[in-house]
Amino acid sequence: MPSNRRHFLRQLGGLAAGFGAASTGLSFINSPNEDFQTKGHTSYPDFAPAPLFFTISLAQWSLHKKLFAKEMDNLDFPAMAKNTYGISVVEYVNQFFKDKAKDEKYLAELLKRCNDNGVKNHLIMCDGEGDMGSPDANVRNQAVENHYKWVDAAKYLGCATIRVNAFGQGSAEEVAKAAAESLSKLGEYAGKTGINVIVENHGGYTSNGQWLSGVMKKVGRKNVGTLPDFGNFCIKREGGAQWGSKCIEEYDRYKGVGEMMPFAKGVSAKTNDFDEQGNCIETDYVKMLKVVKSAGFKGYMGIEYEGDKLSEEEGIKKTKALLERVGAMIK
Template identity: 55%
Template sequence: MKKIILSLFLGTATLVGCKSETEQKPDLNISLAQWSLHKSFFGNALNGDWAAFGRLLKENPDSLLQGKLHPDDFPKIAAGYGVNTIELVNTFYFSKAKDMAYWEGFKKKCDDAGVKVGLIMCDALGDLGNADSVERQKAVENHYDWVKIAKYLGAATIRVNAAGTGTAEEVAKNAADGLKKLGEFAAKEGINVVVENHGGYSSDGSWLAGVMKTVNMENVGTLPDFGNFCIERGPDGCLKEYDRYKGIAELMPYAKGVSAKTHVFGKDGNESEMDYARIMKIVTDAGFKGNIGIEFEGTELSEDEGIKATKALIEKLLK
């Protein structure tokens, strides 16, 4: 597999790229987000009882790994899709936050598979926009281990959430404070901190762009997700949704990666719920250079089929 993964150092971004039979733009690289295989890793642990899931994540996280695949093997799995950059999710490794011996072995698996870690997505570590300054600082410090792991693995970035309670203005102020403090720690380690539009206020593109303006740090930016623009959810789905195209355009000036979310594909191979050609034009018009992360979350295709369909669509649009 290593023989078919070609290394290409790309322009000023010095990113390692991946070329397939379909030629890509030279300053963009397709990566694979681990969440694309979350059903295959968690299996029956994803039974809809998120309170129980969250409790077990804190008490016995390894017990949640009930799927047919194991996160330990993700480097080899990703290489099988012809990508050379992976995006990890910390909830698959929640018991390993302080286990550097584990990460030494994981790094060897990456090297053996010919892949590198691009970023680590961090969840369930507390609210960086918590109204309580003590709890907010705890959330900041809860991310420190993952910053260190990212540095050890050679990743450039961790992805965090700008969550909290209160008015939009209150959460924006508190989130900016938490992000600045985490950004200062991460900067000492040479690591970027990026915020994804991930529900609540963060799915409002103008709100998150405003937080970025307030933080105003070189190593703090965004990870625009093409699909996460639901601001308010109800029992039957999204009650309030932000315009995805406007939101992506607002977040791209701060982007240090993008998350190519997909759900449904038509017979023509295009994503049925969004105009991917329009989205990719927004991304490239912004002058973005970096990783485009495959993140399939659909139900009509298997995870394997969805990953392949997403990769094929991105490659087609980057020709």
């Protein structure tokens, strides 16, 4: 791994200097503002912000420690996203309201809080609903049906999409065939209400960009796609575990994201650690955002901070600042 300084220079090399992330979430060219401030003014003039090619959203998993510790509730999420982080688009994780998918009173309250705070619901990330890539037809059909309630909840909340998993036991070919069948069936159901179904690179076969893009080609539905995550590219872990143990085989993240981007209906901006200049250590964001931009993507990029060294609040804010700074540079 290069030193922090070399990593920083590599990220910024060849790009115009002088961009900074303002606390409002907009980036301004520094020199006119600095000159303005040296003349004794205390506020910024109306200079045009450098636009981003994507819209920042906040993935609820960024706050999973607070949620699991009961320091906040799922109903608090929309207001916190807007008032603490200045983010107006949110992505839920079904684990935090697992028994509420059919509870219209609860969903109405959640929607009210979104409307009260000017927050848009974009996505529900669905876990624990069964293996849609299982070669066993009964298992995968049950998994598909288990997701119907989340499609309906997403529609009620005004979301565009649900994120599902495509896990299964068997060979790569067997799981791919089973996953394509399940995604086609769920996609047909979701398509009736205008909801998208997307798969994230989330471990195992799904973290192989070529495998996942192959599944998408098999499905061939406009409302079925991918959610490229910048960090989830571990194909194999010690002991065959899905999570937790040491990764012993990892797919190239830039190649993987590039392979998934033609089918992307969202992007997950994963971060774990930062250097002194605010750059993500594990992912070169200049390189990665160029991959995303080159695919013509203009949708939602969800912040998903998953590190341990910073608090969740600090990690979210640093990720947002990084996206604003680097995003404004990518032309």
